[in-house]
Amino acid sequence: MEQITLKRLAELSGLSIRTVSRVLKDQAHVHPEKRELILKLAREHNYIPNMAARNLRLNRSNFVGILCTDISHEIFMQKLLDLEIRLEACGYYPVVGRFTGKSAGLEKVLTQWSGIAEFVVVTMFVGTRIHPSIQEQFRRFPLTPIYVDQDRVLEDGHTLNINRATGIRDAISTLIDEGKKKILRCGNLESREKGLQEAFEKTPPERRPELIRLTGTGTFENGRSLAGKILEFGADAVFFDTDRMALGFLNYAAEHGVKVPERIAVIGFDDEAGGKLVYPSLSTVAHPVEELNKAILSIIQEKPEKPVHQVFPTRFIRRMSS
Amino acid sequence: MEQITLKRLAELSGLSIRTVSRVLKDQAHVHPEKRELILKLAREHNYIPNMAARNLRLNRSNFVGILCTDISHEIFMQKLLDLEIRLEACGYYPVVGRFTGKSAGLEKVLTQWSGIAEFVVVTMFVGTRIHPSIQEQFRRFPLTPIYVDQDRVLEDGHTLNINRATGIRDAISTLIDEGKKKILRCGNLESREKGLQEAFEKTPPERRPELIRLTGTGTFENGRSLAGKILEFGADAVFFDTDRMALGFLNYAAEHGVKVPERIAVIGFDDEAGGKLVYPSLSTVAHPVEELNKAILSIIQEKPEKPVHQVFPTRFIRRMSS
């Protein structure tokens, strides 16, 4: 179906483009009769403005690029969903692309998005640091990056970071306050270390429980396969670096009749949806999704000259497993 | 940062736009020296073509709208992720928007997407039928809808449907073949009925198990709260209309020490990721995600004149719960 244009509408009505435009944008100073005529014609021909043309002319856009490692990862998903709703409320729409940290793939995406989006929200797994050459690459494009969760300030764009320590500290503190004597931490994400230490440090030495560390890859399978070992240690509480691992552990516990939290309290990190579905439901540390997205939106709307750099705290969510 | 344009590059080099364009598009017939000069200038000024302008001129686009009820729903998520990868491989990117079936919200989205995307993939929950007035609305926009899973043919666009019966029939047949005597089906989705009946009908009357029906809302909570009742019925197998419900049941079973599948076999529908995480892992019926998305891609690439109407079968995935 051929889309009708302003020009064509002008021809059909015998009026000028300017007048047609006035009517369709509901501006004043048009003779009522001519207005009616144009409106009628527009209706008959299903006139729909071409946003690409409008945006080009106005030098703006209503799309926001979202780059992430893997949207299927639940945390990204949660963030994306929340962000999408907020964007849409302001007439913006997310365009999504994958970014694994490779320069080649990024080049392609940014090329395709140039002139169509103005901002690109970059959310990667923590630990996947943006390489300086990638920043350099961004600088070449007319797209302003909003780096999310890079754990440091990247001067070429806006940076919104997440303080993982707060939620973890509260989680561990709760365990300590409730008298746990042997806490095991499973995983090897550096980002989980600080909160753990803070919780121990603020506890008087004589009340500090024993702390055991066990490395782990972060996957469900890994959590499941480490479960036997963790139980052997005789820990009465375990903090997993990821909900996935914690869920793997709970899976094993359910299979082997290990009582949680009676025999061992379990806390994860991420607040994935699965944590609410299992029995017992998983205590965890949640990302500051809403706060983060509000900040993203304000950047997109206000387009601040100066780079914005903010940090948002995580929070402990207690459920049944602890 | 001001983006440099072809025009400006032409001024700077003292050559014409045409020549600059030739060089930048790597076309022949340009004097090597001039080529070098332009290339140098382009590099220095970070020339990046404006896709909005290019697409406008070429009357095409590299964005595909995706409308769905709720991307956070895992099934949508799985489909979206797979589709995104396929699209990106061909230089297309998904623009996502929410669509709850309301005409007002749709109007806004379609308006913003007109001229920017050419196709809109519409995926709603089954049972949420597209109202004719919505189809009418689509017709007014220069966007071709690709209706997914509407369980019937909508003539104003392409329709790709899912045959739920195949997977469900296989699932139930397995239960029957393995000697289950009392099968309970829980849920009230009409779309789950056919496969169930097919399985019973192809079984000789004397071997047909008893069939009990129980309505259910489809949620995790609902599955959990119906568990007691289901067990009281003395069913030795239960098919849930959704994995969510099945997971709720398994959660209850784990809590109360009910052996699955020994005492009761459990099968869900949807193949959500959570089904692999629980213990015992959930047998389920999977959507034809890849096949569906391949079809979507081929429509987008080939832009067939005639509406495409296809149906894809679901399939049974056996895990530990049955």
Next chain:
DNA sequence: CTGAAAGCGCTAACAC
């Protein structure tokens, strides 16, 4: 009140 016209940044047919 209304219209002519410039121009957003890019493409490409058509000259020379």
Next chain:
DNA sequence: GTGTTAGCGCTTTCAG
């Protein structure tokens, strides 16, 4: 080999 030019569909300034 290279330049001129006419748009894509829209907005908006400036004249009348």
